[in-house]
Amino acid sequence: MSQTLNASMLLAVPLAPLLGALVAGLLGTQFGGNLIGRRMSHSLTIGGVLLSFILSAITLDSVVNHDARFNQTIYTWMVVGGLKMEVGFLVDGLTAMMMCVVSFVSLMVHVYTIGYMHEDRGYNRFFAYISLFTFSMLMLVMSNNLLQLFFGWEAVGLVSYLLIGFWFNKPSAIFANMKAFLVNRVGDFGFILGIGLIVAYTGSLSYAEVFAKAAELKPLIFPGTDWLLVSVICICLFIGAMGKSAQFPLHVWLPDSMEGPTPISALIHAATMVTAGIFMVARMSPLFELSDAALSFVMVIGAITALFMGFLGIIQNDIKRVVAYSTLSQLGYMTVALGASAYSVAVFHLMTHAFFKALLFLAAGSVIMGVHHNQDIRYMGGLRKYMPITWITALLGSLALIGTPFFSGFYSKDEIIMAVHASQLPGAGFAYFAVLAGVFVTAFYSFRMYFLVFHGKERFDQNPEAHHDAHQDPHSHAAHAAAAPHESPWVVTLPLVLLAIPSVCIGFITIEPMLFGGFFGGAIVVNADIHKAMASLQAEFHGPLQLALHGLSAAPSWLALAGVASAYYLYLVKPAWPALIRSRFEPLYTLLDNKYYMDWINENLLARGARALGTGLWRGGDQALIDGLLVNGSWKLVARLSGLARQLQTGYLYHYALVMILGVFVLMTYFVWLK
Numbered sequence: 001m002s003q004t005l006n007a008s009m010l011l012a013v014p015l016a017p018l019l020g021a022l023v024a025g026l027l028g029t030q031f032g033g034n035l036i037g038r039r040m041s042h043s044l045t046i047g048g049v050l051l052s053f054i055l056s057a058i059t060l061d062s063v064v065n066h067d068a069r070f071n072q073t074i075y076t077w078m079v080v081g082g083l084k085m086e087v088g089f090l091v092d093g094l095t096a097m098m099m100c101v102v103s104f105v106s107l108m109v110h111v112y113t114i115g116y117m118h119e120d121r122g123y124n125r126f127f128a129y130i131s132l133f134t135f136s137m138l139m140l141v142m143s144n145n146l147l148q149l150f151f152g153w154e155a156v157g158l159v160s161y162l163l164i165g166f167w168f169n170k171p172s173a174i175f176a177n178m179k180a181f182l183v184n185r186v187g188d189f190g191f192i193l194g195i196g197l198i199v200a201y202t203g204s205l206s207y208a209e210v211f212a213k214a215a216e217l218k219p220l221i222f223p224g225t226d227w228l229l230v231s232v233i234c235i236c237l238f239i240g241a242m243g244k245s246a247q248f249p250l251h252v253w254l255p256d257s258m259e260g261p262t263p264i265s266a267l268i269h270a271a272t273m274v275t276a277g278i279f280m281v282a283r284m285s286p287l288f289e290l291s292d293a294a295l296s297f298v299m300v301i302g303a304i305t306a307l308f309m310g311f312l313g314i315i316q317n318d319i320k321r322v323v324a325y326s327t328l329s330q331l332g333y334m335t336v337a338l339g340a341s342a343y344s345v346a347v348f349h350l351m352t353h354a355f356f357k358a359l360l361f362l363a364a365g366s367v368i369m370g371v372h373h374n375q376d377i378r379y380m381g382g383l384r385k386y387m388p389i390t391w392i393t394a395l396l397g398s399l400a401l402i403g404t405p406f407f408s409g410f411y412s413k414d415e416i417i418m419a420v421h422a423s424q425l426p427g428a429g430f431a432y433f434a435v436l437a438g439v440f441v442t443a444f445y446s447f448r449m450y451f452l453v454f455h456g457k458e459r460f461d462q463n464p465e466a467h468h469d470a471h472q473d474p475h476s477h478a479a480h481a482a483a484a485p486h487e488s489p490w491v492v493t494l495p496l497v498l499l500a501i502p503s504v505c506i507g508f509i510t511i512e513p514m515l516f517g518g519f520f521g522g523a524i525v526v527n528a529d530i531h532k533a534m535a536s537l538q539a540e541f542h543g544p545l546q547l548a549l550h551g552l553s554a555a556p557s558w559l560a561l562a563g564v565a566s567a568y569y570l571y572l573v574k575p576a577w578p579a580l581i582r583s584r585f586e587p588l589y590t591l592l593d594n595k596y597y598m599d600w601i602n603e604n605l606l607a608r609g610a611r612a613l614g615t616g617l618w619r620g621g622d623q624a625l626i627d628g629l630l631v632n633g634s635w636k637l638v639a640r641l642s643g644l645a646r647q648l649q650t651g652y653l654y655h656y657a658l659v660m661i662l663g664v665f666v667l668m669t670y671f672v673w674l675k
Contacts, residue, residue: 005062005070010089013055013099014138017106017131020048025128034124041124045131046110052138053103060096064519071144071208082203090144090207094347094523097514098141098279101354102272106134108495109267112362115491116263116369126166130267133159137272141279146195146205149280153191153244156273157184163264164257173259180253187243187250194236201229211286211525218290234287234294238301241277245331248305252598254328255312258320262365265320266358269327275350278334282343286525289341292425295531299339299420300427303434306332308596310441314448315592318375319364322449326401327357329438333416336431341531342419343524348507348514349412356400356409356503359496363394366492367453370485371460377449382458386485391454393496398450400503402443402560405551408507411544413439414551415515415537422536439556443563451571460485508544516541 026032028041036044062068070091077085091099109130117123136159140152165177199205201220202213220229241247246254257269268274281288281298288294306329313325330353337346368375370387384391400409417439420432487493513519516538528535541547551557570577582589594600648659 018135020045021131028124056099191240245277266361302335303431307434313445359499411507
């Protein structure tokens with residue numbers, strides 16, 4: 001029998017992190033006079049997120065075991081005509097799962113931050129930011145209407161801007177946060193257009209009311225075109241997802257966002273914020289199911305991102321950027337699943353990916369700390385014996401990422417590949433090739449990083465920047481880069497261990513209820529008569545054990561093994577070969593090194609073109625037409641006419657009498673001429 005969740009408990013889930021953020025941000029910084037210290041700031045924010053996670057876990061248990069649901073308005077902000085603008089919560093299987101993922105990963109990042117940021121002067125400010133981000137993300141996933149969804153959407157973007165540019169004295173960080181802000185505004189423009197069209201044609205912001213009227217939207221045509229209205233709405237909504245979830249060509253901001261501290265890379269750019277677009281499309285499945293054109297568009301964009309962003313990860317030498325391009329590729333996999341109408345599979349991969357990608361980012365941060373803030377994997381090597389906990393957890397995360405059978409990433413990635421293979425939509429053939437080839441690419445760049453960092457000979461003393469900086473400043477971080485690495489403190493390694501556990505087993509435990517057990521219930525809608533991918537998956541599923549055993553001999557596992565073997569041979573057995581291959585394929589390397597010249601295109605064609613257009617409109621429209629002709633022209637005309645009129649006003653009566661006589665003469669002549 002279904003139950004109704006308690007509204008006060010649900011309200012405490014997002015408000016607990018918000019309270020911690022306000023106290024730490026106002027009283028723990030110079031703004032509030034530094035009234036509380038570091039210990040109090042991190043204790044309050046961690047306590048708030050811990051409470052949020054506990055309440056989220058209780059909510060998930062109620063949803064799973066007692067079929068509990070909640071869909072109510074908490075606060076009515078205003079009513080404009082018949083349009084209600086409200087704050088409300090919708091809690092079902094999809095929301096409860098997202099609440100737990102967001103709060104758990106955030107909790108791990110909060111604990112990790114104690115060790116990673118302990119030397120930073122902005123310690124309290126950082127805790128305030130990440131706790132505020134947690135509040136924003138929870139408001140997004142718990143919303144029951146488009147207005148609150150948009151609020152959470154923009155709030156996570158704002159906090160992301162603050163976190164990427166956290167080191168505001170660093171020019172590259174300022175450039176990166178401005179780039180993220182502007183690119184996301186492009187996506188948000190499409191997103192708000194989609195919301196506007198929904199409101200215009202349904203008269204409501206509520207999910208329930210919009211979905212109830214979805215069938216009425218299906219036959220409508222977008223005015224002035226022969227396009228289906230629902231296709232335009234869905235594509236506009238997905239453009240918003242392209243910006244937030246970093247899909248090609250709006251992906252360019254995410255790699256540069258690595259300029260921020262490592263904890264935010266795990267929190268924002270791996271586990272939560274960048275998956276907001278995936279969550280949104282899954283939530284809007286009743287609309288997307290009405291448009292095959294929109295689904296094909298989603299699938300093709302995801303396939304391009306999955307494969308071509310993976311290629312870029314192969315040549316990266318910054319440890320965080322390798323993981324960042326891995327994030328781009330995996331987001332492409334999720335997007336492909338959405339396009340195949342396998343929404344539950346996309347969300348399933350979102351969940352498994354959140355754990356192992358947060359683990360990999362935090363492991364990368366641990367490595368950076370252990371090698372004295374060096375991020376270049378070419379000058380690492382042999383860290384396995386110095387950092388055993390970081391090594392084993394990074395290995396587990398890498399095995400999950402490449403889809404090793406029995407690991408969590410295998411179950412979600414394998415189901416995506418099978419779903420795309422079963423899809424009949426246009427573009428499915430290309431998407432299937434992309435996700436299959438991406439398995440090899442992912443395994444290659446992941447274990448290239450793993451072998452260069454943890455195996456092979458030690459190369460700490462070969463860093464040219466370390467030697468240069470050591471000569472200039474013997475007390476700098478870089479001066480110690482050649483010193484022996486060390487394992488990170490427990491506040492760093494404990495989150496690694498806790499994230500490694502679900503990275504290994506969460507897929508095995510949850511695949512059956514989440515994909516084939518009705519876990520998502522009415523949260524996700526699929527037209528099974530037209531889109532048969534999920535039905536095909538269910539027909540072939542015979543339990544997680546059988547799926548993993550079958551996966552050992554399937555093509556994806558062999559491709560992953562080939563990628564690992566290739567990385568091992570090239571970087572441990574024949575380490576001179578990569579440089580030789582690079583010299584033989586220099587044009588291809590240059591193309592990848594310049595990231596397909598997307599930044600150049602954006603800066604030199606799109607940005608300059610937009611600036612030239614704006615300048616032309618300003619000079620031609622504003623200065624010449626509006627100011628020159630209409631504003632200045634009107635007063636000049638009045639001035640000239642006034643000047644002429646002033647010449648006639650002499651003040652002499654005989655002048656006026658003469659004018660009157662002449663006027664009478666003209667009138668008489670006119671009337672005589674008419675006769």
